[in-house]
Every structure is written in C-alpha cells, then in structure tokens.
Amino acid sequence: NAGVTQTPKFQVLKTGQSMTLQCAQDMNHNSMYWYRQDPGMGLRLIYYSASEGTTDKGEVPNGYNVSRLNKREFSLRLESAAPSQTSVYFCASLWTGGSGYTFGSGTRLTVV
Amino acid sequence: GDSVTQMEGPVTLSEEAFLTINCTYTATGYPSLFWYVQYPGEGLQLLLKATKADDKGSNKGFEATYRKETTSFHLEKGSVQVSDSAVYFCAHAHMDSNYQLIWGAGTKLIIKP
Numbered sequence: 001n002a003g004v005t006q007t008p009k010f011q012v013l014k015t016g017q018s019m020t021l022q023c024a025q026d027m028n029h030n031s032m033y034w035y036r037q038d039p040g041m042g043l044r045l046i047y048y049s050a051s052e053g054t055t056d057k058g059e060v061p062n063g064y065n066v067s068r069l070n071k072r073e074f075s076l077r078l079e080s081a082a083p084s085q086t087s088v089y090f091c092a093s094l095w096t097g098g099s100g101y102t103f104g105s106g107t108r109l110t111v112v
Numbered sequence: 113g114d115s116v117t118q119m120e121g122p123v124t125l126s127e128e129a130f131l132t133i134n135c136t137y138t139a140t141g142y143p144s145l146f147w148y149v150q151y152p153g154e155g156l157q158l159l160l161k162a163t164k165a166d167d168k169g170s171n172k173g174f175e176a177t178y179r180k181e182t183t184s185f186h187l188e189k190g191s192v193q194v195s196d197s198a199v200y201f202c203a204h205a206h207m208d209s210n211y212q213l214i215w216g217a218g219t220k221l222i223i224k225p
Contacts, residue, residue, distance in 0.1 A: 031211065042116065042201060042215025043156075050210050058212065090155060098211045099144065099163065105155040 003027070006091050006104035013081040013111045021076040021107050023091030031094035032074040033058075033101070034066060036087040043090060049074050081111045114139045114209075118202050118216035125192055126224050133187040133219045135176075135202035143204035145169075145178055145185040146213070150199045159187075159200070197223045 004025045013019055025032065030051045035043035045058030049068040063085060065077045078085060091104040119134040137145070147159040147169070160169030165180035174189045185202060202216040 033212070035213075040217060042203070042217050043213065044215075045212050048210060048212065056210070092156075092213075094211050098205070098207055100146070100158050100161060101213065102158075103148075103156040 004091055004093055004102050004104040006089075006107050008107060009105065010108050011110070013078075013109065015082060015111060017081050018077065018079050019081065019109075020078075021089055021091075021109075022073070023075060023104060024073045025091075025093040025102070026072065027093060027095075027102065028071065029093035029096065029102075030071070032068070033092045033094070034064075034074070034076045035090045035092065036060065037090060037106075038087050046076065046089075078109075081109075083111045085109065086111045114143075114204070114206075114214045116202050116204060116214055116216035118200075118219050121199075121218070121220035122222050123219060124222045124224065127194055128191045129223075131187070131189040131192045131196075131221070133200055133202075133221070135185045135187065135216060137183050137185065137202070137204050137214075139183075139204055139206060139214070141206055141208065142180065143206040143214075145176070146203045146205070147174070147176055147185070147187050148201040148203060150201065150218070152198070156201070192221075192223050194223045194225050197221055 033048040034046040047066040052071045089107045092101045144163045148156045149159045160171040162169040162178035205211045
C-alpha cells in the first residue's frame with residue numbers, strides 16, 4: 001500500500017539510551033517531516049527535509065538529529081533519551097504541489 | 113507568530129446532532145487550511161482542506177469554508193454518527209514556510225448513541 005511507514009510502533013527506553021525512528025514513503029515525495037504529539041497540544045515540528053540531502057530544524061529540534069538517507073527515507077535519532085521526549089512521533093510527507101500531507105501511523109515512545 | 117486556535121473539548125453530542133468545531137488562525141499571507149482527524153489508536157488522516165479564500169472543503173459529510181475576513185475555518189456536519197468520535201485538528205501551512213504545518217491543540221469529539 002502506498003503511504004508512509006514508520007517503525008517501530010512502540011518503544012520503551014531508559015534515560016540515556018539512544019534509538020532511531022525509521023520513516024519511509026513510496027510516493028516519490030520531496031519533502032518529509034517529523035512531528036511530536038503531546039497530550040493537549042497540537043503537533044510540533046521537530047525537523048523537516050525539503051529535498052533529498054537537505055534537513056532543517058523545526059520548532060523543537062533539541063535532543064534530536066535526522067538523516068535524509070535518500071528520497072524515500074527520513075530517520076529521527078535520539079542520542080540520549082530523556083523523559084521529556086516521551087511522546088508520540090509522526091512522520092509525514094508532503095504531496096507534490098503542497099496541497100496536503102500523508103502521515104505515518106506513529107511511534108509511541110516512552111522514556112523511563 | 114503564526115498560530116491556530118480551536119475550541120476546547122471534549123465536545124459531547126448525541127447521534128444525529130449538528131456539529132460545529134470552531135477554528136481561527138493567525139498567519140502572514142494566505143495559507144492553505146486543513147482539518148485532520150485522528151481516530152482512537154490511529155494516525156492522522158486528512159479530512160478536508162481549502163487553499164484559498166471562500167473555498168469550501170468537504171468530505172464524509174463534513175464541511176469547512178475558508179473565511180479570510182474572519183480568519184476562520186470552522187468544521188461543520190449536519191448529522192453526526194457514533195463513528196465520528198475522534199480528535200479533530202485544524203492546521204494551516206504556507207509555501208513560504210516550506211509548508212510547515214501549524215496545528216491547533218485538537219478537539220476531542222464524543223458522540224453518544
């Protein structure tokens with residue numbers, strides 16, 4: 001099925017551990033985004049990539065790094081997880097022409 | 113700065129009631145406007161959108177009109193169903209900001225049979 005695939009769906013980390021959230025899209029979209037969703041708040045942009053080989057910070061980039069490995073894949077890395085990074089993470093890709101987005105199903109991350 | 117304000121939830125209605133979820137925004141220029149829906153345990157799905165003033169987006173019986181003069185994009189449905197229970201997010205994006213989505217906090221809708 002065409003769309004955005006995120007892995008894993010769930011993850012529990014201990015404080016200080018590292019991990020990488022994977023995201024891949026098969027729609028040949030140029031722009032991809034990582035958001036986090038916290039209770040009672042809208043999604044907040046962590047990083048985005050307007051095209052292969054470029055990445056830019058969003059609203060809340062601290063504690064994260066990203067890699068746009070190729071046009072399909074955009075990964076998010078937590079180098080040293082903190083409890084404040086407990087959240088649901090969504091990856092999205094932008095439709096050609098900017099008229100909409102497709103979201104992945106999310107990764108629920110808990111840092112203890 | 114740019115922002116989106118939605119009515120606070122939860123909004124609880126009986127089946128077949130009329131629904132309005134208010135959304136207002138602040139933005140430079142004329143962004144595209146979106147409503148996304150998140151069903152329990154699922155990701156975000158685009159419900160409808162509008163890209164210019166006076167456009168009406170519609171889908172699954174939901175409608176919203178891009179009102180430039182009031183900077184609003186209120187979501188409406190004439191007769192809600194239990195299956196409409198979800199969290200609804202209003203958002204906008206502009207090409208000048210690389211289409212970064214600016215989100216409202218979400219409104220939880222609960223429909224009782």
